[in-house]
Amino acid sequence: MSDLGMVIVGAGETGARAAVELRTAGWNGPITLIGKEPLAPYERPPLSKFTLISEEEPKPATILDEVRLSEHNIGWIPNNQVVGIDRVNHSVELSNGQQIRYERLLLATGAAPRKLTIEGSDTTGLLYLRTFADAVALRTRFQPGKHIAVIGAGFIGLEVAASARELGCSVTVIEVGPRILMRGVPEEIARIVEARHRMAGVRFKLGISIQGIMNTSEGHLITLADGTDIPCDTVVVGIGAIPETSLAAQSGLTIENGIYTDEYLATSDNDIFAAGDCCSFPHKLYGGRRIRLEAWRNAQDQGTHVAHNMLGASKPFVDIPWFWSDQYDQTLQVTGLPDSGVLTVCRHLSERDKLYFHLSGENRLVAASAVGLNAKIAKDIRLAEMLIHQNQAVLDPIALQNTEVKLKSLVNA
Amino acid sequence: MQELLQWVEACEADAIDEEDVIRFDHGDRTFAIYRTAKGSYYATDGYCTHEKFHLSEGLVMGTIIECPKHNGRFDYTTGAAKRTPVCVDLRTYPVKLEHNKVFIQI
Ligand SMILES: Cc1cc2nc3c(=O)[nH]c(=O)nc-3n(C[C@H](O)[C@H](O)[C@H](O)COP(=O)(O)OP(=O)(O)OC[C@H]3O[C@@H](n4cnc5c(N)ncnc54)[C@H](O)[C@@H]3O)c2cc1C
Numbered sequence A: 001m002s003d004l005g006m007v008i009v010g011a012g013e014t015g016a017r018a019a020v021e022l023r024t025a026g027w028n029g030p031i032t033l034i035g036k037e038p039l040a041p042y043e044r045p046p047l048s049k050f051t052l053i054s055e056e057e058p059k060p061a062t063i064l065d066e067v068r069l070s071e072h073n074i075g076w077i078p079n080n081q082v083v084g085i086d087r088v089n090h091s092v093e094l095s096n097g098q099q100i101r102y103e104r105l106l107l108a109t110g111a112a113p114r115k116l117t118i119e120g121s122d123t124t125g126l127l128y129l130r131t132f133a134d135a136v137a138l139r140t141r142f143q144p145g146k147h148i149a150v151i152g153a154g155f156i157g158l159e160v161a162a163s164a165r166e167l168g169c170s171v172t173v174i175e176v177g178p179r180i181l182m183r184g185v186p187e188e189i190a191r192i193v194e195a196r197h198r199m200a201g202v203r204f205k206l207g208i209s210i211q212g213i214m215n216t217s218e219g220h221l222i223t224l225a226d227g228t229d230i231p232c233d234t235v236v237v238g239i240g241a242i243p244e245t246s247l248a249a250q251s252g253l254t255i256e257n258g259i260y261t262d263e264y265l266a267t268s269d270n271d272i273f274a275a276g277d278c279c280s281f282p283h284k285l286y287g288g289r290r291i292r293l294e295a296w297r298n299a300q301d302q303g304t305h306v307a308h309n310m311l312g313a314s315k316p317f318v319d320i321p322w323f324w325s326d327q328y329d330q331t332l333q334v335t336g337l338p339d340s341g342v343l344t345v346c347r348h349l350s351e352r353d354k355l356y357f358h359l360s361g362e363n364r365l366v367a368a369s370a371v372g373l374n375a376k377i378a379k380d381i382r383l384a385e386m387l388i389h390q391n392q393a394v395l396d397p398i399a400l401q402n403t404e405v406k407l408k409s410l411v412n413a
Numbered sequence B: 001m002q003e004l005l006q007w008v009e010a011c012e013a014d015a016i017d018e019e020d021v022i023r024f025d026h027g028d029r030t031f032a033i034y035r036t037a038k039g040s041y042y043a044t045d046g047y048c049t050h051e052k053f054h055l056s057e058g059l060v061m062g063t064i065i066e067c068p069k070h071n072g073r074f075d076y077t078t079g080a081a082k083r084t085p086v087c088v089d090l091r092t093y094p095v096k097l098e099h100n101k102v103f104i105q106i
């Protein structure tokens, strides 16, 4: 390779992990990590949890501080957006006009909250949550006694609802779908999560759309399709995220539900890779099905993995998806792709700790999901992940339900 | 200041399954005690160095303990951090086996 450097667009979870791994894997040339945000790479998961409820002034949970960046000799350029890629000359252009040439380029641009648009409504002043600055803005509004409306009952909306309740706000969650957590978890788990929120005093408006939103002197007035008015101080919108593909699209790279990559996380240009929330890739263990994940460990795993392929390793990415969410004292974890199963069986670990296995038609384990106390479910989910990794092990549904049968005994059996 | 070390009885040797871990509390401190598949014993601090989650609820794989919360990993024989998000090593403690009981020096 020439003495051009490795350039990473996006200084988030994926970009940070890739930068460190490039060094660890022995790349001695320049590494440049370019980020739009002013902060050094930090963790996003606490933003809807600890950052909102902590008693002290919150600080970002930094992944790579300036000391570690310089230890690894990673050139970090904050506050700069990459605005163009010149694929012929192998260079990127920054918003400050600077041009940087690359040997290999990684797009780790993440995702951005989907914006709510309602015809004829004033949606200015609605809050979203993706960055540390967003979390600080929410935090200052979440005063005891305030009424918070959360639009969207996905993971982020529900975590925000839980945090707002813990801070003594009253909370209404509005969701157009028939139930909460439509994407990502089976109905059994969604029901348990909803019950926990209701117990905490959250009000739900499910299966109903919003007719309009008005700004008022106190805050906002939301009107539902059935005419119900919901006055509130603050509206937080959590209706999903859209992969950040604009730079890739404008550079002529293939886009398909995110930046299109092959199983090596290479885009339609062999010198440009994409990883994390921004990309879609085929998963071999799921028959080559194309998926795009918005999950923290995937961002780490892909960031770490792609570094090696940028250096010429060409190893397919086959890690099993894994996700967790914390709401109150309850955790839920999902591994694999539940919607690729046709049969679900439950292992009742206790009154409140439930583990579900999702099997394909041939009784292959394709996913597992669980809800309960972290201490009770985490190990089993991890073992289930190992079973999925074993070429989707064929398992006996009866044994899976039986708490006497140790999951560990099935691994490599 | 020099720490005063003492050997403390933690558990019966067979209280831990092979390739597994248990929690041991002593005073206001908490530890994780491991047994390898070959029957050797090790001890570390109880909590992960990332956040305050107890490693005894994690999964033991060979000489690796994986944290149950975010899947960070340590080599429990050395305490070395092995996988993100953990980057701070875990403290380890000497272990001895006497009369089928596990003692740790703390
Ligand atoms: C509030 C919240 C809570 C979450 N909680 C959980 C959880 O509990 N469990 C879980 O598994 N996952 C969780 N996630 C998801 C997880 O944080 C993401 O999957 C992960 O951050 C993705 O990492 P990434 O690097 O791909 O993208 P990001 O972290 O979004 O980083 C991308 C970065 O690229 C920058 N960027 C984009 N375009 C450009 C450009 N052209 N030039 C320069 N910079 C650019 C962006 O500003 C951003 O900083 C949560 C996410 C959020 C927002």
Ligand code: FES
Residues within 6 Å of the ligand: B048, B049, B050, B051, B052, B053, B067, B068, B069, B070, B071, B072, B073, B084, B085, B086
């Ligand atoms: S608490 Fe152990 S990895 Fe996060």
